[in-house]
Amino acid sequence: MNTVVVIPSKNEEKRIQTTIEEIFTVFQNRGLERPTILLTDDSTDNTRVIARKVGANVINGGGKGLGFAMYLGLKAALEFQPDIIAAYDADGQCDPNEIPQFINMIQEDRADLVLASRFVKPGLVQYDYPFLNRFGTIVLSKILSAFTGINHTDSHGGIRAMKPEVVEELEMLGTHTYVQETIIDAHEKGFRIIELPSAWLKRQHGKSRVVSSIPTYIFHTLPILILRSKQHLKWLYTLGILFFLSSFIYFGIIFYQSGFNLPPLINRVPALILVSLLVTTGIQFFFFGFILQLLKVIKYRVDKAVFHSERSQK
Ligand SMILES: Nc1nc2c(ncn2[C@@H]2O[C@H](COP(=O)(O)OP(=O)(O)O)[C@@H](O)[C@H]2O)c(=O)[nH]1
Ligand SMILES: [Mg+2]
The missing domain is CATH 1.10.287 (Helix Hairpins)
Incomplete structure (x- = not known):
């Protein structure tokens, strides 16, 4: 199975090498074909240089935030004619050993888009996750469920796997709403979505940017959610x-x-x-x-x- 792992990155020079090497090791240990790693990068530090050195492909993330970078990264992944496209955070907040489970779901045709949920059962968040972040992501997931009828518990997990068709068809309105819009889009087009429980580890370097200000994030996200869900x-x-x-x-x-x-x-x-x-x-x-x-x-x-x-x- 030809898998492309798309990694969004912004100034992850301290972590990126470990992240990429861990993915290669997990695939090797499970007897899976070596994946193509594709960074969609908006860094101003040495992330790209390091990533290329350890065997990753790198494209420019477009400088408009994570959502846009992921849109470009996922679409660029299609160039490699993959059987499966995975998305994986660069910062080490996810457990790479979980990736094969996500890929399996696609391989066995049990879903078209597999999402990671940190809240589907207790104990997955393995550090003192700030209350406001937890509250904000739960509220956003609830709004998403209410608007679309999709029953899910978390839109912000750091691992995903999907069929290339989901990416082929993907249309996005916003530049900051990748996580939600991909779910709405896939649901609209009749793709099957499932969630797998997924651990959430503490960042060892740097700071989370995406959900650093929940009120601002909701302010940017809500209008797009309203538009997307008609x-x-x-x-x-x-x-x-x-x-x-x-x-x-x-x-x-x-x-x-x-x-x-x-x-x-x-x-x-x-x-x-x-x-x-x-x-x-x-x-x-x-x-x-x-x-x-x-x-x-x-x-x-x-x-x-x-x-x-x-x-x-x-
Ligand atoms: N290309 C790109 N990647 C980003 C950007 N912001 C965050 N990322 C990456 O996206 C992933 C998740 O970001 P993070 O800030 O940790 O979000 P959180 O874990 O949801 O709080 C990490 O791998 C970041 O390096 C951005 O503006 N552009
Ligand atoms: Mg993170």
Whole structure:
């Protein structure tokens, strides 16, 4: 089985060599074909140089954050014609011995996307994980489950395995929402998603950047989650209808108060202004929803066209 392991990295020079070597060792010990390691890197330190030295391929992560780097990395993994694509954090927070279990699930066709869950059972988080981070990731997972109907406990685990088709089809709106959007996207396209329990170890070097500020992270993530799960259509169209209805009801009331005669009705200038404001606001909510949806579709099409044209030029 040809496996490509995509590793996002940002200034992991102290850890990257161990991470890559551990992966090679695990594959070798289990009798698995040596994987291709592909770093999608945004480092300013020596991460790339070290990674290349120990046998990894490196691409530029694009400098827009982890989400975008992973999008580029996963799409670039397709160039190696893999049977399986895995994703694995560079920083040593995951146990490499778990990777074969994830790959197995794909190999045995038991799922199309396998996620790691640190919360599916107690004891997996093996250090004093900050309460706010734990709370934030659980809240985000709950929001994701509520919006999409996908029942899962963790979107932020550091190991994943997926079929190349999941990556072929992958469309993303945000640059910071890789973890959630890949789940929504795969679910939308009918791929089977499962979770495996996964240990979460303490970072030995450096600091977590991704979930360092949970409120800011939720602020960036929530609008994309709303757009991806099509909640914006539901909410904006509902608001549009509510404003329309209230304008009709209010117009009915003032028309009734005017004894269903036009001259006294025309004299109710402030009330008529309110009616027209309610109508135009309703229309704006409708159009806003429609335009957002249109932009979303355009972005997907442009990304797809760019991806295919870049691929055909290679
Ligand atoms: N390419 C790239 N990798 C990143 C970026 N931010 C974090 N990473 C990598 O993504 C992985 C997870 O990041 P981390 O900050 O540890 O997130 P956490 O473990 O979820 O708190 C690590 O391997 C990081 O080196 C980024 O902006 N670009
Ligand atoms: Mg980490």
